[in-house]
Amino acid sequence: MPTPDRTSLDQIVEAGRELIETGGSSRLTMQAVAERVGVRAPSLYKRVRDRDALLLLVAQATVDDLAQRLEASDRTLAGLAHAYRLFAQEHPEGFRLLFAIDGAVESMDRVSATVLRLGRELVGDDEALEAARLITAWATGFINMELAGAFRLGGDVDRAFEFGLERLEIGLRA
Template identity: 40%
Template sequence: MPAPQRVTRVALTAAARAIAEDEGIDAVTISAVATAVGVRPPSLYKHVAHRHDLLRLIADDAARELDEDVTALAGSATDSAASLAAIARAFRAFSTRSPHAASLLFSGAALSAEPQSDGMVALTRTLLNAVRAAAPGDPLPAARTLTAWAYGFCTMEQAGAFQLGGDVDEAFEFGLTTLADALTAHR
């Protein structure tokens, strides 16, 4: 009898994320991920306690990836308003290529999980630092506003909800400019 295949956290995360993006979040199950990594479902319990742990792996991986994107774009911005715009554009690009991971990342379950994942801590810190540089006072309300607007826009865009004609890219840039101007107005 051949020795059982070893499962790495990286392989487990990649399999769970691929299933989520190909088939949707509901398809991410212990059984589906076990099959994808080539083990029997009971073997997966050595790595995760339940399905929610798989979803947390996806959210953490997504947060790390988005933080890398945001850091790269925001770091090249010429001023604080441009940095906020870069963050929103990075989120839109990420949301386009990984819509299910993006929705999971900003779901209440992923955000309220304790302890916070390293990826989510890094992403939150990057976002708060960029907002702190752009807007006066407590950065949390401004960060929440920027995140909610970008997430809402991207969610509607992916759902095909913009049916009134016009250029969706232009609408995104209009909303982004308006929001960035409002957040930096009292600086």
């Protein structure tokens, strides 16, 4: 097995992200991460204080990944919303983790900055924060319901997402 010096914090965090995606946060144990990176579990404690600290690091890495995706989008309402939704579909457990771990929300500054910028473009400086909160709440609620399988009345969920985006943009521009 590699020595702890050959196992980076980035490798440990990435292993944690992979484990979470394959079985939720309950799957994230120090033993499982150690096995994935090829060290014994006690070696991880040289890099990470405990499981809670690892969960926070995983959530923060997930936030960074999401921020990069949003920044790479075309930064329109549709572009940001689609990037946000695609991220959640590709990383559903990581997406859930963003709102479940104390301290994760505080690390979402880059995500917030992108959405606030859009809010300013849509409604101006005075109501940018309110617009950003509306956009975030609608998209997060829709996506969480979608991930939970809560849309059971039939119909096309993709079309419903587009309908919501269209109406949201009309309302914000009014």
